[in-house]
Amino acid sequence: MTTLLYTEVEEELRAAVRDLLADACPHSAVLARIESAAPYDGDLWKALARDIGAAGLLVPEELGGAGASAREAAVVLEELGRAVAPVPFLTSAVVATRALLAARTAGPGEVVDDLLRRLASGEATAALAVSLAASPYRRVGAEVTYEPADGDAAVVSGRVAGVAGAEIADVLLVPARLPERDESALIAVETGERGVEITPVTSLDLTRPVAMVSLGSARGRIVARGVGADAGGSIVGEALRFGAGLLASEQLGLAEWCLAATVAYVKERRQFARPVGSFQAVKHRLADLWLEIGGARAAARNAAGALADGDPGTAVPGPVAVAVAVAVAQAHCADVAVHAAEECVQLHGGIGMTWEHPAHLYLKRAKADQIAFGAPGEHRAALAGLVDVPAPV
Amino acid sequence: MTADATWNEAAVRERARAFLAANDPAAMDRLDFLRARFDAGLAWVHFPEGLGGLGAPRELQAVVESELRGTPDNRPGRIGIGLGMAAPTILAFGTDEQKRRFLRPLWTGEEVWCQLFSEPGAGSDLASLATRAVRDGDEWVVDGQKVWTSVAHTARWAIMVARTDPDVPKHRGLTYFVCDMRAPGVEVRPLRQITGEAEFNEVFLTGVRLPDSLRLGAIGDGWRVAQATLMNERVAIGAASGRRTMIDVVCETWRSRPELRTHDLHQRLLRLWVEAEVLRLTGARLREQLAAGRPGPEGSGMKLSFARLHQELSGLEVELLGEEGLAYDDWTFRRPETVDFVGREAGYRYLRAKGNSIEGGTSEILRNVIAERVLGLPSEPRADKDIPWKEVPR
Numbered sequence: 179m180t181t182l183l184y185t186e187v188e189e190e191l192r193a194a195v196r197d198l199l200a201d202a203c204p205h206s207a208v209l210a211r212i213e214s215a216a217p218y219d220g221d222l223w224k225a226l227a228r229d230i231g232a233a234g235l236l237v238p239e240e241l242g243g244a245g246a247s248a249r250e251a252a253v254v255l256e257e258l259g260r261a262v263a264p265v266p267f268l269t270s271a272v273v274a275t276r277a278l279l280a281a282r283t284a285g286p287g288e289v290v291d292d293l294l295r296r297l298a299s300g301e302a303t304a305a306l307a308v309s310l311a312a313s314p315y316r317r318v319g320a321e322v323t324y325e326p327a328d329g330d331a332a333v334v335s336g337r338v339a340g341v342a343g344a345e346i347a348d349v350l351l352v353p354a355r356l357p358e359r360d361e362s363a364l365i366a367v368e369t370g371e372r373g374v375e376i377t378p379v380t381s382l383d384l385t386r387p388v389a390m391v392s393l394g395s396a397r398g399r400i401v402a403r404g405v406g407a408d409a410g411g412s413i414v415g416e417a418l419r420f421g422a423g424l425l426a427s428e429q430l431g432l433a434e435w436c437l438a439a440t441v442a443y444v445k446e447r448r449q450f451a452r453p454v455g456s457f458q459a460v461k462h463r464l465a466d467l468w469l470e471i472g473g474a475r476a477a478a479r480n481a482a483g484a485l486a487d488g489d490p491g492t493a494v495p496g497p498v499a500v501a502v503a504v505a506v507a508q509a510h511c512a513d514v515a516v517h518a519a520e521e522c523v524q525l526h527g528g529i530g531m532t533w534e535h536p537a538h539l540y541l542k543r544a545k546a547d548q549i550a551f552g553a554p555g556e557h558r559a560a561l562a563g564l565v566d567v568p569a570p571v
Numbered sequence: 572m573t574a575d576a577t578w579n580e581a582a583v584r585e586r587a588r589a590f591l592a593a594n595d596p597a598a599m600d601r602l603d604f605l606r607a608r609f610d611a612g613l614a615w616v617h618f619p620e621g622l623g624g625l626g627a628p629r630e631l632q633a634v635v636e637s638e639l640r641g642t643p644d645n646r647p648g649r650i651g652i653g654l655g656m657a658a659p660t661i662l663a664f665g666t667d668e669q670k671r672r673f674l675r676p677l678w679t680g681e682e683v684w685c686q687l688f689s690e691p692g693a694g695s696d697l698a699s700l701a702t703r704a705v706r707d708g709d710e711w712v713v714d715g716q717k718v719w720t721s722v723a724h725t726a727r728w729a730i731m732v733a734r735t736d737p738d739v740p741k742h743r744g745l746t747y748f749v750c751d752m753r754a755p756g757v758e759v760r761p762l763r764q765i766t767g768e769a770e771f772n773e774v775f776l777t778g779v780r781l782p783d784s785l786r787l788g789a790i791g792d793g794w795r796v797a798q799a800t801l802m803n804e805r806v807a808i809g810a811a812s813g814r815r816t817m818i819d820v821v822c823e824t825w826r827s828r829p830e831l832r833t834h835d836l837h838q839r840l841l842r843l844w845v846e847a848e849v850l851r852l853t854g855a856r857l858r859e860q861l862a863a864g865r866p867g868p869e870g871s872g873m874k875l876s877f878a879r880l881h882q883e884l885s886g887l888e889v890e891l892l893g894e895e896g897l898a899y900d901d902w903t904f905r906r907p908e909t910v911d912f913v914g915r916e917a918g919y920r921y922l923r924a925k926g927n928s929i930e931g932g933t934s935e936i937l938r939n940v941i942a943e944r945v946l947g948l949p950s951e952p953r954a955d956k957d958i959p960w961k962e963v964p965r
């Protein structure tokens with residue numbers, strides 16, 4: 179059985195990420211950046227790639243990566259969540275990388291290996307061109323079509339709304355279908371190509387804004403064929419499930435920060451000649467939140483472990499175990515992060531409503547994360563089938 | 572070398588097999604088998620040698636249980652208070668003589684234990700209790716009333732806290748005793764519960780004489796000893812929550828009775844399924860931490876989460892049954908020996924689960940504990956903290 183604890187190596191990785199973020203990503207810097215023209219912090223991302231090897235964490239060593247597993251990526255996400263860091267780790271180093279790794283398993287080729295090398299070195303950043311709200315349970319890619327050109331080349335057209343990390347991406351991985359055929363492909367399109375338009379959307383989450391991606395006969399190279407026919411088992415579906423499972427660790431980090439910041443505040447803040455944290459109405463809410471977060475830690479670790487080696491200790495053995503671990507983690511952690519951020523705002527009183535205080539960054543991220551890769555209700559609905567709790571007939 | 576290092580999985584397995592080879596349960600009296608098992612150190616392997624254990628790491632108990640599966644057990648449901656609370660307290664605070672006298676029949680189930688803590692005037696505020704124990708030569712004379720005492724009617728012994736010094740603040744004047752439930756002056760009366768039966772009792776103590784050899788821990792140190800008991804109580808209740816019984820019960824009904832399903836119940840059941848799984852994982856993680864020698868504060872939360880989950884699931888089960896939920900299996904005023912949670916029907920489970928957030932520390936008190944001891948939030952103002960117990964207004 180995999181462990182639900184953190185290994186020493188993971189704790190060292192955590193410490194390194196945390197140190198770097200403490201220096202390079204204080205709340206003041208995040209607050210200053212959110213309304214700027216560059217909402218994603220390219221310098222911080224480079225530092226994470228260079229100093230920690232974060233960009234290539236999941237990429238095999240022979241392609242210049244660290245060859246690490248979902249467990250290590252999860253620890254990085256906890257820390258990035260804790261800092262609401264505006265970097266494309268989840269979108270590029272986790273989801274897009276996982277799509278490429280799945281494509282490599284399905285059919286190795288130079289195109290994929292080249293891309294993975296570029297991502298691992300930090301030289302390029304990628305984004306899977308699907309909505310952040312896409313889930314592993316729904317088919318994606320129906321909006322975009324392609325036409326094969328010479329060799330691996332293809333010409334892609336269509337629009338995808340709600341793409342996270344697109345603004346800072348050098349490469350888009352676009353799921354597209356052949357018109358009037360039941361064939362589909364994952365196509366890598368450089369964002370510098372003619373016909374590629376990325377339009378930022380005013381986003382709820384200021385630290386991971388989404389964009390509209392428009393492709394007008396943009397040239398790209400086919401990375402994998404046959405995706406999308408069965409979204410759940412496909413390359414894209416697998417990448418989304420991987421993202422959903424690891425997002426739970428980001429949600430855990432967000433929630434932990436919210437609880438710690440709130441506890442610290444209510445110990446200091448005095449009203450009625452007492453710290454407000456001595457009032458039982460406040461204490462009990464924080465105790466409940468602490469309990470929820472303890473559960474989130476177990477569920478997030480379990481999902482990361484399941485994704486790392488497909489052998490989680492879930493109650494349901496067999497091939498559905500990974501899917502169950504992910505669905506449980508998202509169904510629980512998404513709501514815990516939102517609850518933590520909401521309590522953080524409420525228990526800070528007026529200061530919690532200000533733009534100047536970082537609480538809103540967490541609230542917005544947590545709320546957007548709740549929708550990302552399938553809302554909790556969608557994961558629960560999936561569980562109905564996975565663990566045999568069927569709907570009424 | 573530490574005791575832990577001597578025992579590994581293989582050595583314990585070997586020991587269990589050798590024991591079984593020498594003691595055939597089919598050819599032996601049940602109690603003789605259990606006594607032999609205790610003497611072989613296979614009762615609770617983390618206890619010291621000579622006291623039913625091997626001084627081995629606690630998690631190796633699972634190896635013993637799997638090797639001895641199918642052999643007579645000590646009916647843990649009947650002796651939960653002894654196993655979960657009295658035993659660890661006796662082990663931690665008892666004299667050698669007390670350990671030798673009490674632990675073996677406690678574990679074999681020959682002697683049932685109960686817990687004489689709560690009183691009509693002292694529940695959550697246990698330290699305010701009023702039962703008096705007055706020294707008389709080599710004896711103590713106990714007078715007072717205890718209440719909500721589970722299984723007092725089957726108990727041979729009790730763990731009990733009494734006030735030995737009313738002139739100091741409440742926490743300091745308490746002493747911990749083993750009470751002989753057969754001593755003259757101990758009167759046990761059933762208290763009927765909302766389930767119809769009487770698991771618990773009220774216990775009147777009138778001039779009960781206990782030898783000083785039944786004192787557990789130092790005079791005046793009762794609060795500290797009681798804390799150890801209560802911690803073990805919560806761990807014991809929380810550990811049970813690693814099992815998924817209640818969710819399995821409801822899911823079984825759900826699967827086999829499609830005509831009962833509604834969309835609303837489906838949504839709620841899926842939520843609770845997730846909660847049950849998260850709690851199971853939390854428990855698994857906690858056990859890993861314990862095994863690694865890094866106990867986390869999560870333990871104090873398990874009982875609280877377990878109570879809420881149990882209550883919601885048992886409530887949903889009654890609702891799911893619809894018209895059948897209007898019936899109740901049996902209101903007969905009985906005095907059961909065990910809590911038969913799965914053997915009874917939905918209505919019973921619903922009602923009995925209500926006790927989960929009261930027994931062993933209410934959920935409100937547990938939230939206080941988490942807020943103050945884990946999160947470090949300031950405590951409530953306490954009016955009675957520094958004044959002698961007898962001067963506290965009541």
Ligand SMILES: Cc1cc2nc3c(=O)[nH]c(=O)nc-3n(C[C@H](O)[C@H](O)[C@H](O)COP(=O)(O)OP(=O)(O)OC[C@H]3O[C@@H](n4cnc5c(N)ncnc54)[C@H](O)[C@@H]3O)c2cc1C
Nearest residue numbers: 686687688689694695719720721926929930931932933935
């Ligand atoms: C099924 C069952 C079995 C039991 N078995 C035993 C047993 O074997 N031995 C034994 O000694 N006891 C036993 N008990 C007693 C149990 O430990 C007490 O009932 C419990 O500690 C609560 O005490 P109380 O009943 O006096 O309630 P009270 O302490 O009077 O509490 C009443 C309400 O006030 C709340 N409250 C109290 N103080 C605070 C506070 N500071 N902050 C916020 N809320 C507060 C409580 O949470 C509760 O909701 C059992 C109880 C039950 C239900």
